[in-house]
Amino acid sequence: MAFVELRGIKKYFGTVKAVDGVDVEIKDGEFLVLLGPSGSGKTTLMRLCAGLEKPTAGELVIDGEVVNDVPPRERGIAMVFQSYALYPHKTVFKNIAFPLTVEGMDRSEIREKVEWAAGLLGIGRLLERMPSQISGGEKQRVAIARALVRKPKVLLMDEPLSNLDAKVRHTARVELKKFQQEIGVTTIYVTHDQAEAMGLGDRIAVMSEGRVRQIGIPEDIYHDPADTFVAGFIGNPPMNFVEQNGVIVGFRPEVFLPAELASTEDQTKFRFKVVRVENLGSFKLAYGTIGETGVIANLQLRVPLEEGREYDFSIRSKDVRYYHRETGVRINK
Numbered sequence: 001m002a003f004v005e006l007r008g009i010k011k012y013f014g015t016v017k018a019v020d021g022v023d024v025e026i027k028d029g030e031f032l033v034l035l036g037p038s039g040s041g042k043t044t045l046m047r048l049c050a051g052l053e054k055p056t057a058g059e060l061v062i063d064g065e066v067v068n069d070v071p072p073r074e075r076g077i078a079m080v081f082q083s084y085a086l087y088p089h090k091t092v093f094k095n096i097a098f099p100l101t102v103e104g105m106d107r108s109e110i111r112e113k114v115e116w117a118a119g120l121l122g123i124g125r126l127l128e129r130m131p132s133q134i135s136g137g138e139k140q141r142v143a144i145a146r147a148l149v150r151k152p153k154v155l156l157m158d159e160p161l162s163n164l165d166a167k168v169r170h171t172a173r174v175e176l177k178k179f180q181q182e183i184g185v186t187t188i189y190v191t192h193d194q195a196e197a198m199g200l201g202d203r204i205a206v207m208s209e210g211r212v213r214q215i216g217i218p219e220d221i222y223h224d225p226a227d228t229f230v231a232g233f234i235g236n237p238p239m240n241f242v243e244q245n246g247v248i249v250g251f252r253p254e255v256f257l258p259a260e261l262a263s264t265e266d267q268t269k270f271r272f273k274v275v276r277v278e279n280l281g282s283f284k285l286a287y288g289t290i291g292e293t294g295v296i297a298n299l300q301l302r303v304p305l306e307e308g309r310e311y312d313f314s315i316r317s318k319d320v321r322y323y324h325r326e327t328g329v330r331i332n333k
């Protein structure tokens, strides 16, 4: 376990500002998810932590010690890549053992550690197989076991589940969270899958263009996005935005309800013209407009809505968020 601090970290590749001033503290044993669109600097930030890249500016601090000049192998950090990068001609055992073999550790100690890591991930029975003889989900566990075998203080994972199909991916996610809690290793996990981020993260850092736009617990990121970028990136469909009195009004599709279903609480009302209704079983999505602006309602109740008609819809005022029209930053009202 370790306490990790990123202080003013920047990484420029020529004119490309891959990481442009990141300040984050990651608590001992915390599971932090980095979430952001392609090119937002997630992998670069991980590579900086691992010591595979040198920062243009800033400090990386682990347990109070600045490690900028500490070589990767001595940082106590292990990284799992999206591709797993297993050695195809080595058995699962030898793949997991590899970081220890390189260190020249003696064979009985290696066996003990490999068995510990394999046991933790439930792959003890696969040790004598070759990578070509195991499934994608099993490969992913082998890669994690190899990362854990040196008992790192910090575990970095860059989209480790993205090669798996949806069903296996969900199981793998649940297992990943379980073993991370068991061993309590401080973890930084990259994804651009928001369901994964919400399900795994103790906290989520939302990145865009090399910066952290917001960091917080999943609840807060979802319900109280700090700006229109985060609000529009998180949620499927994302938050609706309507301009009103010089301010951007934001509300989630599921808090936008037919007025007759609304409670007696303080309400913000709109005329909603329904253009198309998509029935998705447990809920339906109503696509339409408020004035000229496209918005979406997510309705979990059986509400008859006709395409082409206008309805009175409302939102509890406490579910409405306000954003600055130019900067997109949240305004408290």
Ligand SMILES: Nc1ncnc2c1ncn2[C@@H]1O[C@H](COP(=O)(O)OP(=O)(O)OP(=O)(O)O)[C@@H](O)[C@H]1O
Binding pocket: 013, 016, 017, 018, 036, 037, 038, 039, 040, 041, 042, 043, 044, 045, 192
């Ligand atoms: N070695 C490099 N040389 C030049 N530019 C680079 C280099 N590595 C990354 N970049 C650029 O830095 C930016 C951030 O890249 P990075 O790989 O960190 O993004 P990412 O958030 O991991 O994206 P993805 O979700 O697609 O993996 C991109 O614009 C990328 O083109």
Ligand SMILES: [Mg+2]
Binding pocket: 042, 043, 044, 158
């Ligand atoms: Mg990446």
